[in-house]
Amino acid sequence: MFMKHRRTVAVVAISLAICLTFTGCWDGRELNTISLVAGVGVDAAKGKSGITMTVQVGKTGQTNNGKEKESPTSKYLNYQKSGDTELGIIRELTHETSRRLFFGHNQFIIFGKQEAEKGIKPQLDFFLRDQETRLDVWLLTSDTTAGEILNTESDLSPIPAMDLAQLIANQKANSESVETDILDFTSKMESEGTSPVIGLVKIDRTTKKPKFLLSGMAAFKQDKMVGEMSEPETRGYLWTMNKIHSGTVDVKVGNSGSSLEILEGSGKISPKLDKNNHVSVSIKITAKLGIREMT
Incomplete structure (x- = not known):
């Protein structure tokens, strides 16, 4: 009985080994x-x-x-x-x-x-x-x-x-x-x-x-x-949709200016309905900027 069991295991193992040699991509294509x-x-x-x-x-x-x-x-x-x-x-x-x-x-x-x-x-x-x-x-x-x-x-x-x-x-x-x-x-x-x-x-x-x-x-x-x-309008859209990743913001004060890099940014849209059923939308933008250049 033991020998018969070993013979069965050996046959199964050999069959599996043979099957492994036949593997391949059925829908493979040459370059x-x-x-x-x-x-x-x-x-x-x-x-x-x-x-x-x-x-x-x-x-x-x-x-x-x-x-x-x-x-x-x-x-x-x-x-x-x-x-x-x-x-x-x-x-x-x-x-x-x-x-x-x-x-x-x-x-x-x-x-x-x-x-x-x-x-x-x-x-x-x-x-x-x-x-x-x-x-x-x-x-x-x-x-x-x-x-x-x-x-x-x-x-x-x-x-x-x-x-x-x-x-x-x-x-x-x-x-x-x-x-x-x-x-x-x-x-x-x-x-x-x-x-x-x-x-x-x-x-x-x-x-x-x-x-x-x-x-x-x-x-x-x-x-x-x-x-x-346009590009400025697109950036405004990205602000409101929380999809700002990076970019620069130029700031001019008098004769001096700075180039700021956007490090983080988010936007929040808040729609409101007044008593006359008029709809208004307020957008709050929050940003973290870093000074990268001063002129």
């Missing part, structure tokens, strides 16, 4: 079969219904032995196509690229101004349902077209989308733009009494070479863009 999407732009299609989608991917070459090497020219490639839906456009792009577009590393989605004013809920639906897209992908809107933003070269990064993503992350240092991801926007869009906002990206044409910059934010009513807010 040389996919293109990593870095940024996505969605615009209203020109002269017809539907949308125009711009997808920016990192560009690589390939040697004969299958190892990747850097392309000697541009380090990125923009695919642009029009259609009725994002899924349809992505499938149509299979006629132009031999590599499958992979959205798992996408940094942001930019909506052109015209498309944002029409409403972006239908376009967000695909990204909410797609299993590759993360819900922490940033949302932006542009004062021009999203395609134009993604076609703007960067001096600091070979892939413009990666430079813009870092620009978004750096906005906490100045608190004059907002960081809004898919989950945050959707939550506010579906909630009563709240309106979503997203960062506004523009093209600076005052320099010899155009470059993109983040400046202020776009305000939405449900999923439709209804207005823009």
Whole structure:
């Protein structure tokens, strides 16, 4: 009986050991079969219904032995196509690229101004349902077209989308733009009494070479863009929403001045209803500042 039990244990152990050698990723993909999407732009299609989608991917070459090497020219490639839906456009792009577009590393989605004013809920639906897209992908809107933003070269990064993503992350240092991801926007869009906002990206044409910059934010009513807010207005919004992280405040007294750094900040909103049913709102701001420069 004891020997039979030992034999059974041995058979089970050997079977488990054999099974371990068969493990692997059932849905694994080789890097040389996919293109990593870095940024996505969605615009209203020109002269017809539907949308125009711009997808920016990192560009690589390939040697004969299958190892990747850097392309000697541009380090990125923009695919642009029009259609009725994002899924349809992505499938149509299979006629132009031999590599499958992979959205798992996408940094942001930019909506052109015209498309944002029409409403972006239908376009967000695909990204909410797609299993590759993360819900922490940033949302932006542009004062021009999203395609134009993604076609703007960067001096600091070979892939413009990666430079813009870092620009978004750096906005906490100045608190004059907002960081809004898919989950945050959707939550506010579906909630009563709240309106979503997203960062506004523009093209600076005052320099010899155009470059993109983040400046202020776009305000939405449900999923439709209804207005823009300047950098000072955006900071005021962040004060009231307790989302101030850092920044500077310049103070002028006579011929002297100081540059103060925001160390801590908070805001409290107190609505009031008087006897005539008139509503007023008072906002109390509390801040801790540090002197960083005196002139």
